[in-house]
Amino acid sequence: MVRRIGISGNYAVAYAVKMADVDMIAAYPITPQTTIVEKLSEFVANGELDASYMNVESEHSAISACVGASLTGARVFTATSSQGLALMHEILFMASALRTPIVMANVNRALSAPLNIWNDHSDAMAQRDAGWIQLWVRSAQEAFDATVESFKIAEETRLPVMVNMDGFIVSHMYEPVELPDEEEIRKFIPSRPLENRVSTKRAHAVGVVGPPEYYYEMKYQAIDAIEESRPKIKEIDNDFNSRFGKSYSEIDTYGIEEADAALILMGSIFGSAKEVANALRRDGKNVGVISLRVFRPFPVQELRRAIEGIRAVGVVDRATSPGGSGNPLYNEVATALYDMPERPVIQGFVAGLGGRDIREDDFRLMYDATQKAAREGAGRCIYVGLRE
Amino acid sequence: MLEIRWHGRGGQGAVTAAEILATSAIKEGKYAQAFAAFGPERRGAPVQAFTRISDKEILTRCQIYEPDIIVVLDKNLCTMEGVGDGLKDGGAVVLNTDGKAEDYLYVFKKAGKVATVDATEIALKELGTPITNTAILGALVRVTGIVSLETLEEIIKQRFRQHAEKNISAVRRAFQETALLETGERR
Numbered sequence: 001m002v003r004r005i006g007i008s009g010n011y012a013v014a015y016a017v018k019m020a021d022v023d024m025i026a027a028y029p030i031t032p033q034t035t036i037v038e039k040l041s042e043f044v045a046n047g048e049l050d051a052s053y054m055n056v057e058s059e060h061s062a063i064s065a066c067v068g069a070s071l072t073g074a075r076v077f078t079a080t081s082s083q084g085l086a087l088m089h090e091i092l093f094m095a096s097a098l099r100t101p102i103v104m105a106n107v108n109r110a111l112s113a114p115l116n117i118w119n120d121h122s123d124a125m126a127q128r129d130a131g132w133i134q135l136w137v138r139s140a141q142e143a144f145d146a147t148v149e150s151f152k153i154a155e156e157t158r159l160p161v162m163v164n165m166d167g168f169i170v171s172h173m174y175e176p177v178e179l180p181d182e183e184e185i186r187k188f189i190p191s192r193p194l195e196n197r198v199s200t201k202r203a204h205a206v207g208v209v210g211p212p213e214y215y216y217e218m219k220y221q222a223i224d225a226i227e228e229s230r231p232k233i234k235e236i237d238n239d240f241n242s243r244f245g246k247s248y249s250e251i252d253t254y255g256i257e258e259a260d261a262a263l264i265l266m267g268s269i270f271g272s273a274k275e276v277a278n279a280l281r282r283d284g285k286n287v288g289v290i291s292l293r294v295f296r297p298f299p300v301q302e303l304r305r306a307i308e309g310i311r312a313v314g315v316v317d318r319a320t321s322p323g324g325s326g327n328p329l330y331n332e333v334a335t336a337l338y339d340m341p342e343r344p345v346i347q348g349f350v351a352g353l354g355g356r357d358i359r360e361d362d363f364r365l366m367y368d369a370t371q372k373a374a375r376e377g378a379g380r381c382i383y384v385g386l387r388e
Numbered sequence: 389m390l391e392i393r394w395h396g397r398g399g400q401g402a403v404t405a406a407e408i409l410a411t412s413a414i415k416e417g418k419y420a421q422a423f424a425a426f427g428p429e430r431r432g433a434p435v436q437a438f439t440r441i442s443d444k445e446i447l448t449r450c451q452i453y454e455p456d457i458i459v460v461l462d463k464n465l466c467t468m469e470g471v472g473d474g475l476k477d478g479g480a481v482v483l484n485t486d487g488k489a490e491d492y493l494y495v496f497k498k499a500g501k502v503a504t505v506d507a508t509e510i511a512l513k514e515l516g517t518p519i520t521n522t523a524i525l526g527a528l529v530r531v532t533g534i535v536s537l538e539t540l541e542e543i544i545k546q547r548f549r550q551h552a553e554k555n556i557s558a559v560r561r562a563f564q565e566t567a568l569l570e571t572g573e574r575r
Contacts, residue, residue, distance in 0.1 A: 174406075
């Protein structure tokens with residue numbers, strides 16, 4: 001039976017991890033992620049979750065311990081934010097190349113300096129090329145559902161999965177979440193030891209030297225694996241939908257059928273963007289919004305299909321790439337659309353850095369500027385809400 | 389949709405109160421959000437929290453700038469800038485004070501209703517500590533009826549476990565002792 005309760009995004013993740021019956025958790029607390037691992041340590045201490053909870057002295061050790069445990073075939077989980085993810089950086093590449101199916105919740109928070117605990121996407125964007133699948137959720141419900149799906153995606157693709165959730169805006173917001181029975185979740189992701197793993201009976205070395213004769217091919221296997229994950233992600237979501245009645249596409253669209261301008265964005269601002277689009281559409285403005293749930297692998301074909309007929313898109317980045325030709329999401333979108341015979345004008349925006357609220361007026365400004373770009377062409381990136 | 393802004397000091401439980409209210413509304417089948425304007429948390433420092441409650445799914449995740457209701461857990465916060473800001477015309481104020489509602493109208497000029505309760509005195513007596521959040525919830529439920537007292541008490545039981553009973557006494561006493569001033573300002 002489904003229970004509908006009011007919990008935070010962080011607790012929704014903790015419940016998902018508990019129901020997934022993980023074998024091992026290694027994490028180091030960091031705001032705004034802390035309440036995920038707090039709750040999990042409570043589950044372990046109470047005997048509600050039979051897992052090994054490993055206290056470590058840093059995030060570098062947390063992810064290293066996860067890689068090691070995953071190589072034995074254990075189902076492992078970690079969670080972090082911001083500086084913690086940055087400290088994991090070098091091991092993230094090893095996790096994907098060693099094909100360890102780790103699931104991580106990354107509660108998005110700005111990178112220092114100045115020190116800032118609030119939300120933006122710079123932590124995850126800085127790990128864009130680490131070879132991890134990246135999911136981006138927009139609510140506590142999605143945080144639960146995506147975490148559950150991630151264990152299956154990770155184990156079936158042999159790739160690590162990062163579930164990104166906006167710090168505070170989702171992680172600490174209490175809202176309704178429907179929790180299915182633990183038994184049903186365990187049927188969806190039964191624990192089964194992965195073959196070909198390290199054990200006391202079957203010792204072998206991993207992470208050894210890959211000289212020029214081998215490195216390239218081994219790297220390509222991980223590149224190929226993330227390409228091959230596209231149909232798997234869809235298939236697993238279909239299975240999830242048939243069991244739990246909730247379906248998530250790579251991209252979600254709102255009001256784009258007749259739109260001449262649309263915003264493209266990620267994370268929790270999807271709801272506010274829809275709310276403002278609704279108000280503008282009542283005033284006769286044809287605007288829509290596209291939200292990406294999957295950032296790696298980037299949903300190129302889905303995005304191309306969605307923007308057909310749209311004259312201008314506005315890409316909202318919550319992270320920057322200083323000195324670059326554009327910011328991370330803008331660059332992805334521009335690359336994905338570049339060789340279309342008829343492509344829309346692309347206006348770039350930066351908004352909401354370091355937890356600055358993206359207000360309804362800010363969305364109005366972005367929709368207006370995107371419509372203007374449809375008429376007059378795009379201008380330089382607009383830094384929304386920046387004080388002069 | 390109803391939007392509520394909470395003002396308290398670190399340690400008074402404003403964030404917890406916002407969450408308890410949202411969780412109670414969700415328990416009654418409604419949609420709700422509770423969130424805080426998180427800063428570096430320090431005991432005694434001013435804290436803001438927010439609750440949204442609606443019969444329909446809530447799309448927006450923007451902060452709340454024009455609340456329908458303002459709840460103040462510490463009367464001294466009224467002298468600070470911004471506590472009365474943005475209150476909708478005819479909106480409600482729920483205030484922890486041992487004084488009179490009339491004395492605060494200069495802060496909440498557009499308020500239609502000002503409810504007052506001595507939540508500090510109730511908390512000290514019932515809990516033995518000046519954590520005023522559960523008492524103020526009793527006052528809020530009394531003047532707005534957003535959720536039922538029964539649901540509120542059920543959620544408090546789940547949340548506070550061994551401390552639930554004392555907190556429920558605080559809720560009930562505040563519910564009884566709340567005074568209401570209707571100013572005649574209309575929505």
